[in-house]
Amino acid sequence: MADQPRTADSGRDETEEERADRRWGDQLQEVRIAQTGAQIMFGFLLTVAFTPRFATVDGFERGLYAVVVTLGAFAVGTLIAPVSYHRLLAGEHVKPRMVTAVARLITLGLALLAVTVSAALLLLLRVAGLGGAAWAISGAVLLWFVLCWVVLPVTTLRRARR
Numbered sequence: 169m170a171d172q173p174r175t176a177d178s179g180r181d182e183t184e185e186e187r188a189d190r191r192w193g194d195q196l197q198e199v200r201i202a203q204t205g206a207q208i209m210f211g212f213l214l215t216v217a218f219t220p221r222f223a224t225v226d227g228f229e230r231g232l233y234a235v236v237v238t239l240g241a242f243a244v245g246t247l248i249a250p251v252s253y254h255r256l257l258a259g260e261h262v263k264p265r266m267v268t269a270v271a272r273l274i275t276l277g278l279a280l281l282a283v284t285v286s287a288a289l290l291l292l293l294r295v296a297g298l299g300g301a302a303w304a305i306s307g308a309v310l311l312w313f314v315l316c317w318v319v320l321p322v323t324t325l326r327r328a329r330r
Contacts, residue, residue, distance in 0.1 A: 246277035282313040
């Protein structure tokens with residue numbers, strides 16, 4: 169490994185493989201947090217259809233529930249995908265490419281999670297009788313996620329690059 173070129177773009181004295189190992193560890197920590205939240209929320213969503221209250225919801229809310237559960241399934245599947253990547257590609261000497269692909273999956277999983285939480289909140293607030301306010305509140309929460317998860321990090325990155 170001593171003959172591998174060192175990377176300068178990270179500001180660290182590491183090979184491409186060492187950088188991939190470091191980034192992989194970082195990604196695992198990030199995705200553990202998102203996976204746990206997504207899995208817990210998805211589990212609760214699955215139980216909703218078996219409650220007595222579910223029998224009283226209208227057609228729109230039933231459809232919204234189906235959308236929320238489907239989005240939740242996509243979010244959970246996307247956030248668990250790094251496990252499959254690692255299991256199938258371990259030892260194949262493709263870690264730098266794997267890390268890049270997994271980073272994209274985590275980003276997609278977070279976007280799906282944000283939309284799922286917002287849609288689940290819309291469903292909950294509609295069933296609670298908030299009507300039009302439910303749309304405003306769930307929309308505000310989605311915008312909050314975009315601000316916290318996208319705008320603030322991108323702003324920090326742009327400032328750091330100046």
